[in-house]
Amino acid sequence: MEELLEILEELHPEVDFETCDTLIDDKILDSFDIISIVTEVNSVFDVAIPAEELLPENFNSAKALWDLIERLQDE
Amino acid sequence: MSFTSYEFIAFLAAIFLLYYLIPKRFRWMLLLAGSTLFYAWAGVEFLLYIFFTALTTWGAGLWIGSINRRRRERFDAEKATMDREAKKAYKAATKRKTRWIFLACLLINLGILAVIKYSDFVIQNINDIFDANNAFMNFAVPLGISYYTFKSMGYLIDINRGKYEPQKNPAKFALFVSFFPQVIQGPISRYDYLSQTLFEGHDFNSTKVKKGFVRVLWGFCKKLVIADRLVPIVKTLAKGSDQYQGAFVLLLIFLYAIQLYADFTGGIDIAIGIGEMLGIKSEENFITPYYSKNINEYWTRWHITMGSWFKDYIFYPISVSKWMLKLSKNAREKLGKGVGKRIPVYLANIIVWFATGLWHGAAWTFIVWGMLNCVVTVASYEMEPLYGRFHNRFKWSNTAVYNVWQMIRTFWIMGAIRILDVYRDVPVSFSQVGSIFTTGGYGRLFSGELFTLGISAADFVVVLLGIAAMLWVSIVFYRNGNKKRFRDYLMEKPFAVQGLVMAGLLIIVLIFGAYGIGYDANAFIYNQF
Numbered sequence: 001m002e003e004l005l006e007i008l009e010e011l012h013p014e015v016d017f018e019t020c021d022t023l024i025d026d027k028i029l030d031s032f033d034i035i036s037i038v039t040e041v042n043s044v045f046d047v048a049i050p051a052e053e054l055l056p057e058n059f060n061s062a063k064a065l066w067d068l069i070e071r072l073q074d075e
Numbered sequence: 076m077s078f079t080s081y082e083f084i085a086f087l088a089a090i091f092l093l094y095y096l097i098p099k100r101f102r103w104m105l106l107l108a109g110s111t112l113f114y115a116w117a118g119v120e121f122l123l124y125i126f127f128t129a130l131t132t133w134g135a136g137l138w139i140g141s142i143n144r145r146r147r148e149r150f151d152a153e154k155a156t157m158d159r160e161a162k163k164a165y166k167a168a169t170k171r172k173t174r175w176i177f178l179a180c181l182l183i184n185l186g187i188l189a190v191i192k193y194s195d196f197v198i199q200n201i202n203d204i205f206d207a208n209n210a211f212m213n214f215a216v217p218l219g220i221s222y223y224t225f226k227s228m229g230y231l232i233d234i235n236r237g238k239y240e241p242q243k244n245p246a247k248f249a250l251f252v253s254f255f256p257q258v259i260q261g262p263i264s265r266y267d268y269l270s271q272t273l274f275e276g277h278d279f280n281s282t283k284v285k286k287g288f289v290r291v292l293w294g295f296c297k298k299l300v301i302a303d304r305l306v307p308i309v310k311t312l313a314k315g316s317d318q319y320q321g322a323f324v325l326l327l328i329f330l331y332a333i334q335l336y337a338d339f340t341g342g343i344d345i346a347i348g349i350g351e352m353l354g355i356k357s358e359e360n361f362i363t364p365y366y367s368k369n370i371n372e373y374w375t376r377w378h379i380t381m382g383s384w385f386k387d388y389i390f391y392p393i394s395v396s397k398w399m400l401k402l403s404k405n406a407r408e409k410l411g412k413g414v415g416k417r418i419p420v421y422l423a424n425i426i427v428w429f430a431t432g433l434w435h436g437a438a439w440t441f442i443v444w445g446m447l448n449c450v451v452t453v454a455s456y457e458m459e460p461l462y463g464r465f466h467n468r469f470k471w472s473n474t475a476v477y478n479v480w481q482m483i484r485t486f487w488i489m490g491a492i493r494i495l496d497v498y499r500d501v502p503v504s505f506s507q508v509g510s511i512f513t514t515g516g517y518g519r520l521f522s523g524e525l526f527t528l529g530i531s532a533a534d535f536v537v538v539l540l541g542i543a544a545m546l547w548v549s550i551v552f553y554r555n556g557n558k559k560r561f562r563d564y565l566m567e568k569p570f571a572v573q574g575l576v577m578a579g580l581l582i583i584v585l586i587f588g589a590y591g592i593g594y595d596a597n598a599f600i601y602n603q604f
Contacts, residue, residue, distance in 0.1 A: 014463070030371055031386055032456050035394040035420045039403045043415075048400060051392040052236035075162055 001066050007040045008062055021061035029059060037065070047072045076116040078259070078345050079299060086113065087349065094353055099276025106250055106273075106353075113255040114218060121217040124191075125253055128184050132227040133241075133248040135180035136234040139173045140241035147237075177235045181228060188224045191216055196437035219258040221434055225384055227252050230266040232388050239267050247274055254355075256346040260339070262360040262380040269357065277354025285573060286562045287351030292580035293548075293562075294344030295588075301541035302338035303589035305330050307529030313497045316507055319528075321514030324507045326525075328490040331497050333542060336365065339378070363553045368481035370451045373489055381434070385427050394423035420456070424449055440495040440504070447492045537587055 008017045011033050015023075023029045029037075037059070038049045047069050058068045076083045090109045094102055115122055146169040154162065191214045198209050230251070234241050242248045251266055251273060312319050312327040319327070343360045350357045360379050367373035374382050393399060399419045407415025425446075432445020466472045491508050498504045526532050548561045565573055 027372075027375070030375075031390060032371075032420050032424075035391075035423070036416050038395045039400060039416055039419055042400045043404060043407060048397065049395060051387075051395050052238065054387075054391045054395065075159070075166075 001062070003044055004041070004066055004069070005062055007037060007044065008065075011036060017062040021063070024056040024060045034059060041065075041069060045069055045073070076113055078342060079295070082116070091352060095279050102276035103247065103250055103274045106254065107246055110250060110253040110255040110258065114253055114258065117218040118215065121215075124187065124217040124220065125223055125258075126249060128187070128224060128227050129249040129252040130245060131180055131183060132231050132252070133245045135176050136231055136241040136248075137243065138176050139231075139234050142169065142173050142176075143234075143237050144240075173235060177231065180231055184224055184228060188220055190214070191220060193433070193437045219260070222261050222263055223252050223258060225263050225381075226257075226266075229263070229384055229388060233266065242266070242270070250274070256349040257357065260342050260346070261378075262343060262346065262358050263384050264357055264380065269355070272355045280354060282566055283354060284352050285577075286566060287348045287353075289562050289565060289573075289577060289580065290344050290348030290351060292348075292577060292584065294341040294346075294348060295584045296541070296580055297337040297341030297344065297545065299584055299588035301538060301545070302334050302341060304530065304534055304538055304541075305334040305337075306589070309334055309497065311529040313499075316498060316500075316503050319516075320507060320510035321516035322511075322520045323516055324494070324511050326520065327497065328487065328494055331493065332365075332486065332490045333538070335493070335496075337541070337545065362557050363549045365486050366482050366549070366553050367485050368478060369455050369485055370448070370488065371455055373485055374448075374452075381431075385431055389430060390423050390427045393426055394419040399423070421453060424453060428452070435496075438499065439501055440499050443501050443504075444492060444495045447495075451488065451492070 005017055008015070012028060015028055017023075020026075020028065034054060038054070042048055049068065049072065053068060053072070058064055076086060086109070090105065093105055097105060111122065114125060146165075150162075150165060157165065190212075194212045194214065198211055201207060202209055233239060242251070247270075251264075251269060254264075254269070254273065257264060309327065309331055312323055312330075340361050347357045347359070358380050362376045362379065364373055364377035367376050399422065402422075403415045403418050405415075406418050428445040428449035429442065430445075431448070432441040432443070435441045435444070471477060494508060495501065495504045498507060526535070530538075551561050551564070552559070565576055
């Protein structure tokens with residue numbers, strides 16, 4: 001989770017990713033950010049997030065994104 | 076049958092009355108019959124195209140859905156005994172099974188769209204390059220082919236991803252594809268959204284009917300009173316590019332922005348309003364787009380259903396594809412993290428904007444328009460850290476006044492790019508925009524020439540009042556966080572007030588409509604896409 005928070009904070013240092021759960025709803029992350037996150041996650045965790053998982057509910061908070069990574073690691 | 080024709084008004088009245096008169100279970104069938112008639116009005120032969128797309132997509136969706144369902148059932152039963160590799164292999168084997176059905180359906184339908192819409196453009200370019208004289212195909216383009224093909228392909232991709240269960244009834248699916256208010260210019264609805272309210276018969280709800288009716292009337296006002304009134308002056312300025320430069324180009328950028336907004340949002344208001352009168356909910360296609368503070372925001376508020384279609388079905392799949400991630404990884408190792416991170420975003424962005432340009436029309440002006448959007452989008456992305464520092468350093472940049480400046484800046488940048496659509500000639504468009512900085516013409520414009528460009532001073536007054544009305548309605552919406560519209564407030568007023576507003580809008584359309592319904596109303600600009 002720490003590494004994921006680092007990835008996110010590098011994109012938007014001004015956002016508190018530990019508490020924010022409206023990253024998509026409040027348009028904090030845009031489509032370019034999402035792709036940057038996917039490539040970083042792929043590089044750091046060796047997990048490929050497929051297009052069908054690029055849903056608002058998976059990117060609205062760092063916790064949701066972490067759950068997604070864990071689920072994909074498990075599959 | 077255009078939305079602004081007498082036939083359509085009669086057709087709509089008949090559909091509306093019948094819809095609430097017949098038993099609920101038959102209502103979707105009435106909508107299918109109505110949509111078929113509406114479509115056949117443009118040419119009975121065109122029904123073949125739309126129903127071919129509907130039938131092939133329905134069949135492929137059902138087939139893929141049944142394979143996916145069987146896989147899921149087996150997977151759920153056996154997953155406890157599988158390790159990670161076995162699960163991966165199982166998933167991959169199913170994907171291989173559905174891949175060919177999916178690709179065949181996708182290629183056939185996109186192929187039809189490509190051949191019908193783009194073959195003459197390709198032939199024209201071949202002829203130009205090789206100085207040849209190949210004959211054109213001159214296909215008649217079926218009504219709304221770009222819209223219904225995208226709607227259908229969105230459904231197919233969703234089914235292939237296992238997002239929802241396929242529709243079993245081919246007639247219901249045909250209604251989704253051909254639903255008459257949406258078939259000419261959108262919104263490009265998603266199946267999982269539209270199907271929630273499309274097939275069930277709805278009780279007559281007077282509030283929804285009134286709200287829908289007000290929206291339809293407002294749509295007609297925007298189209299007939301404002302957009303069509305501006306047609307002559309926009310045409311004069313566009314055709315006389317050698318005569319009207321400098322200040323006149325600025326005027327054209329402004330007027331075309333108003334015309335296109337009134338035309339396209341007017342058409343969408345009519346489409347969504349009709350649905351609302353029948354109890355059917357469509358996605359919003361515009362959320363106060365001219366209040367966007369940058370181009371990325373603009374594209375999340377203008378033609379939203381098209382933008383989200385390209386994002387979900389082209390941008391995301393390309394940028395997170397295996398080969399793209401591999402490319403990104405290699406670039407990261409050899410050229411550094413910054414380059415590696417940017418490659419998927421930039422490549423996918425170029426492809427998406429090229430496709431978006433082509434979607435709008437088979438012409439170089441649209442491709443250049445797409446590429447310019449791409450350049451501005453990427454530049455704005457690259458400037459984000461700089462803007463972040465700027466906003467931190469200068470606190471006044473977070474004030475309302477600065478926000479308004481950002482909106483005005485975005486309005487003019489988008490307007491300048493959009494001018495390609497008006498001149499329909501790439502070099503002319505560039506030189507005209509360049510003339511803003513080199514040629515004056517303000518004296519000419521304000522010494523009376525303004526009223527010789529195709530519309531009278533009285534027309535200008537009507538347009539200005541129309542702009543004020545659009546501005547007021549959009550400010551009401553924007554100020555409450557895009558949650559409550561003018562119509563919602565109106566429904567809280569007594570019926571007499573509501574009746575007065577409806578009668579007022581109707582009278583405005585009848586008296587101030589540029590040409591009057593059914594006489595010589597111009598086609599909606601977005602019908603051609």
